[in-house]
Structures are given as C-alpha cells and as structure tokens.
Amino acid sequence: MSGELSLGINIKESRWDQGTFMGRAKHFFTVTDPRNVLLSSETLEDARVTIENYRLGIVKPGLTEDQLWRAKYIYDSAFHPDTGEKMLLIGRMSAQVPMNMTITGCMLTFYRTTPAVVFWQWVNQSFNAVVNYTNRSGDAPITVNQLGAAYVSATTGAVVTALSLKSLTKHLPGIIARFVPFAAVAAANCINIPFMRQRELKYGIPVTDENGNRLGDSTSAAKQAIVQVVVSRIGMAVPAMAIPPVIMNALEKKAFMKxxxxxxxxxxxxxxxxxxxxxxPLCCALFPQKSSMKVSSLEPELQESIRKSSPHTTKVFFNKGL
Structure with missing residues (x-):
C-alpha cells in the first residue's frame, strides 16, 4: 500500500446519508450530472483504475478523499455496476437530462399532427429501451424477448394514448392539447417498467437484513419497488411536461414569437x-435506493422462513432500482 489516504472509506455506498431526502438528493445530483457525458475516455479510464486499485488496497500517491469520491462517481456514471463494462453513452444516467430535454421538448413542440405524435412517441420509447438495456441487472439480465415485448408494448400504449387524447381535445382549449404528450408518457411508464421487470414480479427480488445477509426472494418487495420507480419516473416528467406548455402558451401569443x-x-x-x-435527481431521491418493508408484509412462506432463520428480524431491505 502506498499513499496516505485511509483504506477504510466505504466507496460501495454513497458519500451522503441515504436515509434522508437531502442526502439522496445530493447523491443523485452527482449521479445525473450531465457534465459527465463530456468526460474524455482518458478521464473515465483514470477513474476506473483509481477505483479498482483502491478496492485492491492500492492508493495512488497524493490521492485525497475528495478526489476518491469524484473518481467513484465518474466510474459509477460510465461503467456497469455488475459487469464493469463501459455503458452506452446515451443510456447512462448522466445522459438523462440532455437526451430527455431534446426528446420531451420536441414532443411538446410537435404535438399538432398525427405523424409528429407517432414519430416522437416512438423516439421516446426507443430511448427508454436503450436506457433500460444499458442499466439492466447483471443478476437478472433482460432477454431480447423481454426487451422487445416491453418496447413494443410501451410504444403502442404511448401512441394509442396520445392519439386517443388528441382526438378528444379537438374541441377543447389549445392549452389542454399541450398536455397530451405527458399523459402518453405517464401511460407508457406504467406499461414499460412492469414489462421490463416482469422477471422480478414472477420470481421476486433479493431481500436482506440490515447487515446485508440475504434472506430470500420476494415478489411483494418487487411490487413495491416497481411502484416506487413508476411514481418517480412519472414525477420526473411532471415539471418538464407541465410547466413549459403553460409558459409556451403565453409566449406564442407575443408578437416576438409570432x-x-x-x-x-x-x-x-x-x-x-x-x-x-x-x-x-429530486424525483430519483423520492424513495431510498435501499428500500425496506416489514417482514409481516412479505409472502407467508417467506415470513415463515425468516422467522426460522432470523427470528429477530422485523424489517427487510432491497434495491428498488431506478
């Protein structure tokens, strides 16, 4: 070992307390920082080497704790947590803002014609498919069939919802029609995420005690996790798809915009x-990444198993996903 930095820093966890909303918000502001998209391959590789060496007990001379945490978040932003492979650029969490602002902005702009509605809803769901594939779990990989089913289902749901609502708003004020893309995106999230995680709904997700000891797999925990993710995803879309239409509706009446x-x-x-x-980041922080539920809320057979193997455990923990 070389250098003066302690090897006792737990870089497997976040730098901030994930038991509080503010701690989770700070964490996700770092994770979703769009500036990470602009980082060079050399910077990413340097972060990878720094983190992997630190895990092996090797500290680069002169490395500070702040630099270590910076390297961790750069590493996490570009490399898959299970496989260690470099992720597709547009599928990374740091690409969420620039990609979504472009796609959502165009959905809100070109909402008046049927071809435009179909095209931009298709683009949005294609992007979602890339994100879901890029951030797939290494323990329960997404198969091509699962990815295809979720993609087709979400795209169909979004387009049908958008076109149906578009036809209903023909005789309503123009401002109402501007909210059609949001309704379509919300509907697509309710379809896409459960489809993409159907394996978890069928077989369950790992649940542990407070020390990280695995106690079994729970479908009840999977349902709670998926509901939380759907709420977060829809919450992300609310400000971006609700505030701009109101502002644009007022601006388009101005002489300058005309x-x-x-x-x-x-x-x-x-x-x-x-x-x-x-x-x-704020909607990602709505629920703890390491979520929890009472043992009494689990499936009866799993409750019985936990009472036998860990009788003092009253609450289990699980990764809710993003």
Missing part, C-alpha cells in the same frame, strides 16, 4: 432542460 416561430422548439427544449436538471 415573428420568429422558428424559436418555438429551441425555447421549449431549453425550458424542459431547466426543469429536468432539478426534477430528475
């Missing part, structure tokens, strides 16, 4: 981006 209609899309994308910079 004179330069080409500014509609760039202004809308910028407004969406501003909302997403805050909404993405």
């Amino acid at each position: 004179r330069f209609p080409v500014l509609n899309a760039p202004v809308q994308v910028a407004l969406v981006g501003f909302c997403l910079v805050f909404a993405t």
Whole structure:
C-alpha cells in the first residue's frame, strides 16, 4: 500500500446519508450530472483504475478523499455496476437530462399532427429501451424477448394514448392539447417498467437484513419497488411536461414569437432542460435506493422462513432500482 489516504472509506455506498431526502438528493445530483457525458475516455479510464486499485488496497500517491469520491462517481456514471463494462453513452444516467430535454421538448413542440405524435412517441420509447438495456441487472439480465415485448408494448400504449387524447381535445382549449404528450408518457411508464421487470414480479427480488445477509426472494418487495420507480419516473416528467406548455402558451401569443416561430422548439427544449436538471435527481431521491418493508408484509412462506432463520428480524431491505 502506498499513499496516505485511509483504506477504510466505504466507496460501495454513497458519500451522503441515504436515509434522508437531502442526502439522496445530493447523491443523485452527482449521479445525473450531465457534465459527465463530456468526460474524455482518458478521464473515465483514470477513474476506473483509481477505483479498482483502491478496492485492491492500492492508493495512488497524493490521492485525497475528495478526489476518491469524484473518481467513484465518474466510474459509477460510465461503467456497469455488475459487469464493469463501459455503458452506452446515451443510456447512462448522466445522459438523462440532455437526451430527455431534446426528446420531451420536441414532443411538446410537435404535438399538432398525427405523424409528429407517432414519430416522437416512438423516439421516446426507443430511448427508454436503450436506457433500460444499458442499466439492466447483471443478476437478472433482460432477454431480447423481454426487451422487445416491453418496447413494443410501451410504444403502442404511448401512441394509442396520445392519439386517443388528441382526438378528444379537438374541441377543447389549445392549452389542454399541450398536455397530451405527458399523459402518453405517464401511460407508457406504467406499461414499460412492469414489462421490463416482469422477471422480478414472477420470481421476486433479493431481500436482506440490515447487515446485508440475504434472506430470500420476494415478489411483494418487487411490487413495491416497481411502484416506487413508476411514481418517480412519472414525477420526473411532471415539471418538464407541465410547466413549459403553460409558459409556451403565453409566449406564442407575443408578437416576438409570432415573428420568429422558428424559436418555438429551441425555447421549449431549453425550458424542459431547466426543469429536468432539478426534477430528475429530486424525483430519483423520492424513495431510498435501499428500500425496506416489514417482514409481516412479505409472502407467508417467506415470513415463515425468516422467522426460522432470523427470528429477530422485523424489517427487510432491497434495491428498488431506478
């Protein structure tokens, strides 16, 4: 071992207390920082070497704790937690804001014609499929069939919802029609996420005691985890898809916007981006990543197993996913 930095820093966990909303918010502001998309391959490789060496007990001379944590979050932003492989650029959490602001901004701008609605809903669900594939679990990998079923189902659900609501809003005020893309995205999330995680709903997800000892697999925990993720995903879309339409509805009545209609899309994308910079990490932080539930809420057979193997355990913990 070389260097002066202690090897006792637990870089498997977050730097901030994940038991509080503020701690989780700080964590996700770092994880979703869009500036990480611009990092060079050399910077990513340096972070990887720093983290992997630290895990082996090797500390680079002069490395500080702040630099170690910075390397950890750079590493986490680009490399898969289970396989260690470099993830697809547009599928990384740090790409969520720039990608979503572009796609969502265009969905909110080009909502008036049926071809535009179909095209942008398809683009959005294609992006979601890339994100879900990139962030797949190494323990329960997503098969091609599962990915395809979730993709087709979510895309169909989003397009059908958008077109159905679009037809219903023909005789309503224009501001109402602007919220059709949000309804479509919310519907797609309710379809896509459960489909993508159907294996968990069928076989359960690992649950542990407070010390991380595995106690079994629970479908009840999987249901709670998926509901929390759906709520978070829809919550992320609310500010970005609810606030800009109201602002744009007012701006488009101004002489300046009427004179330069080409500014509609760039202004809308910028407004969406501003909302997403805050909404993405704050909504990820709504629920602890390491979620929990009472043993009494689990399946009867698992409750019985836990009472036999760990009689003092009253609460179990599990990774809810993102």
